[in-house]
C-alpha cells in the first residue's frame with residue numbers, strides 16, 4: 151500500500167535500538183536531523199529514553215544525552231512512526247538457521263508486515279547485511295509496478311566503535327534506481343567523508359566479501375598457531391619475526407577466537423549463495439570453530455581434566471565490549487565441562503550471575519585461559535602455580551606462562 155503522511159522525522163530506523171541502528175541514529179541526530187528509533191524491545195526503549203546506553207558504544211553517552219535533550223532523537227514502539235519519516239532505514243538482524251542457511255524469508259516477512267506504513271515518496275534504505283538479491287525481493291513484495299526508492303547501504307563498522315567509524319569510513323551506496331542512489335547518497339554525505347556508489351550486487355558482495363576476508367585472515371593465523379604449537383615453537387615469536395621490517399606480512403592478525411554475530415554468519419551466507427562451494431570459507435569455519443577443541447585437547451595432555459579447575463577470562467566475542475553473542479568462550483567452557491573439568495567464567499564488561507570476578511577466578515583455578523584480550527587483562531599478574539593459555543600474548547609470559 152502507498153500513502154503519504156506528514157514527515158515529522160527525517161529518518162525512522164526499524165530495529166533502531168540494535169547495535170547497528172542505535173549508533174547510526176545517534177550519529178544522524180548529532181548532526182541535527184530528526185531521528186526516530188522504532189523497535190520492539192520495551193525494556194531497552196525505556197533504558198535509552200533515560201539516556202542509558204544498553205551496550206558499550208564508545209563516545210555514545212554524551213551524544214545520547216544531548217540528542218534526547220534537544221529533541222533530535224525519539225524512541226517509539228509504535229510502527230506508525232515509519233510513515234512519518236522521509237528516510238526509512240532497515241537495521242534488523244539477518245540470522246542464519248541451525249543448518250547455516252540465511253533466514254531471508256523471516257526478514258522479508260517482517261518487511262512485509264510494515265508494507266502498510268511505507269509510501270512512495272520515502273526512500274527505504276536497507277542497512278542490514280543481506281543475502282544477495284534481497285533488495286529485489288523487497289521490491290517484489292512491495293509491488294514492482296510502483297516507483298519505490300530502495301537503496302542498499304551496508305554497515306562496515308567494527309562493533310563498539312560506530313560513532314567514530316561512521317564519520318571516518320567511506321560509505322557504500324547502491325540502489326534499485328538512480329533516484330534511490332542519489333537520495334541515499336545525500337543522506338550519508340552528512341556523515342561519511344566519502345560516498346562510493348556501486349550497483350546493488352556489487353554492494354552486497356562488497357559487504358559479504360569484507361567479512362569473509364576478515365574471517366579467513368583470522369583462520370590462517372589460528373591455523374599457524376596450531377601448527378606452531380604442535381611443533382613446539384612459540385607462534386608469537388614466529389609472528390613477530392615474520393612481521394618485523396617485512397611489510398608484506400604486516401597485517402597478520404594475532405591468533406584468538408574469531409566469532410560474534412557477523413563474521414561466521416556472513417561467511418556462511420556467502421557460501422550458501424555460491425552453492426556451498428566456498429571452500430576457503432568452510433575451511434576457515436572449521437579452523438576458527440575448532441580452536442576451542444584444540445585448546446582442550448592440548449590441555450588434556452598435561453592435566454587430568456576431571457580433576458582440574460579451569461578459569462576462562464573473557465566471555466564476549468571480542469575485546470573491550472559487552473556483547474556475548476556467539477562468543478566461542480561458551481563453547482570452550484562446554485567442551486571443558488564435557489571432559490569433566492570444573493569451569494569458571496569471568497568478564498570485565500558482560501554481566502551474568504554465573505560469572506565471578508577475575509580475582510576469584512585466578513584464586514580458584516589450576517589453569518587460566520585468556521579467551522578475550524580485554525585491556526584489563528594486560529599485564530595481569532597470575533601466580534606461577536597456574537598454567538596459562540594466553541593466545542593473545544597479553545599476560546607477562548616470562549614470569550608466569552607455560553605454553554600448552
Ligand SMILES: NC(=O)c1ccc[n+]([C@@H]2O[C@H](COP(=O)([O-])OP(=O)(O)OC[C@H]3O[C@@H](n4cnc5c(N)ncnc54)[C@H](O)[C@@H]3O)[C@@H](O)[C@H]2O)c1
Pocket residue numbers: 164165166167168169170171188189190191241242243244260277278279280305306307308309310411412
Ligand atoms: N553488530 C555489528 O557490528 C554489525 C556490523 C555490520 C552489519 N551488521 C548487520 O546489521 C544487522 C543488524 O545487526 P545488529 O547487530 O544491530 O542486531 P541487533 O540484534 O543488535 O539489533 C536488531 C534490533 O532489531 C530489533 N527488532 C527485531 N525485530 C524487530 C521488529 N519486528 N520490529 C522492530 N524492531 C525489531 C531488536 O529488538 C534489536 O533492537 C544484521 O544484518 C547484521 O548482520 C551488524
